[in-house]
Amino acid sequence: MGPDQASRKMQRRQFVRLSGTVGATGVLGLVAAGDASADGGPVPGAPPADAPGAPGTAPCPTPSQLCGYPTDTGGRYDLWDRVQVCEGTKTGPPFPQCLRTTPTYVILNGGSGSNHDYLLVPSCRISGIECPFIASASAPNYWLEAWNNAQPGQPGHVVYPHIGLGVNSADPAIRQQDQLHIHLAGIHSGIQTQLNNHDSTITNAPSNWRNQIVPIWGLTSTGAPAPRSYRVLHVANLNQNLFTLLRDSVVRPTGATMAAQILAVTPRLVGNGGFYVLNSEPGLPVPPGQPGGTGTVDFLLAYA
Template structure:
């Protein structure tokens, strides 16, 4: 998939290649827990009702081709994933690759690159470069996050076989994102992430206007299994019926003067209280309280692929 900056020590994962509020004391306590915290078991898996099969949403308007959103004629290299979408749709021929798991008028589901049963991708059928494309925050855009969640459920082509599901999208940083076609990862989430979110739950807001100030340190893992503490803004939502890209734009990006292209988003179920979902956001320049680690432009510290 993507690779992180060398300073973050995360080895580059081979992308679909295309085969496919706590202070320093609290953070040190987390770090002392070691890898067991990030990958340990012991969580109760909340039962989830099987959702209806995604019904292939109707055709939608695509963004006007532009430097920011991309051009339909883009091909090869960093656009290989866009090539694959077109092959799935039958509008372009190409070399053999693992099957298109689901093709709809608005997205396709593909295997990720790890070969595991908890590594899939939802990729829009429109030419959309990534999180920086303004189209995804408009009313014309499909609810890609809800579709990703539905496709990750049992009986669906992107069924994530892992104790808990994590969905994620990376920033546009070219040292992190290898493919310039929007893709949401359908993967597992390290069990320790859920444990930490549970511990912070009483302080996590469900008010979008407070999201930008709700920053907590979360202990993740690099692809080599090394500790990767980073800070994230966390919001609790009751469902995924809202366009999360728009929510991020209105609640975080515009109020802080940040760049949409620098943001990451991750979604995972809330396993306590009245349920719902945690939405995590971060960026490399995230202002953090004293003693907390900085932010990140990658979701790879949270998600389990292989």
């Protein structure tokens, strides 16, 4: 088994082993057909996006094949079941990993049991990065909420030198749960070092993000080097919706699909600070001699 295969196997350790499969062609093809359209009209009312757990009315996408249905249950929807149990809208065994429950998201323990492995999961039924709602003006700022919840004193406090947040692509060989979830984890120290070294060439202009390709050596689940390339953008803060930024700056201009994308966020440790936003997709075009793209964030993030 090669490093890539070992890394993909590692995905399964994030959650309870689940049965059920979805064909990659079916998922990605569905998104390609529906990605350019609106999601059908979210429920009006935007929640406040300041303190974690702030009360408010949670907008949700219109149920659809692309975003999922509230009646989805079991198997690849286990995370959605857990959200509903945490909210008290579904009966089931109590989950000790219901660390915070809000109108827009819940914070859960990840699968490794470490103190740097948590999940932010929307309270809405949202399949994943392919659901157009998450890039709409009505969507909560899940990334800012994830960052806030990873801080000291918060239920998802990541005890690690530096925080890494991440979302996988819709590829069912990689993503084992079809309910949107942002990983709150550590980031491998070597990733930060490489980003520091490339900092002078990393853009802060969203319009240049799709062309800002940086070779990064990540790690597989076995600790083996995993050379890949990522589009990297420097942002001053997380006040904007990164899903919207990705859609408008990368996906639409390149004719790609949201389903194929990954996103990762980590602090910028040099200059005037801020954050690095990393994006990749399978088959990412790269200059000769540079490594190719990836559909997983697990080369970047440290869980266990």
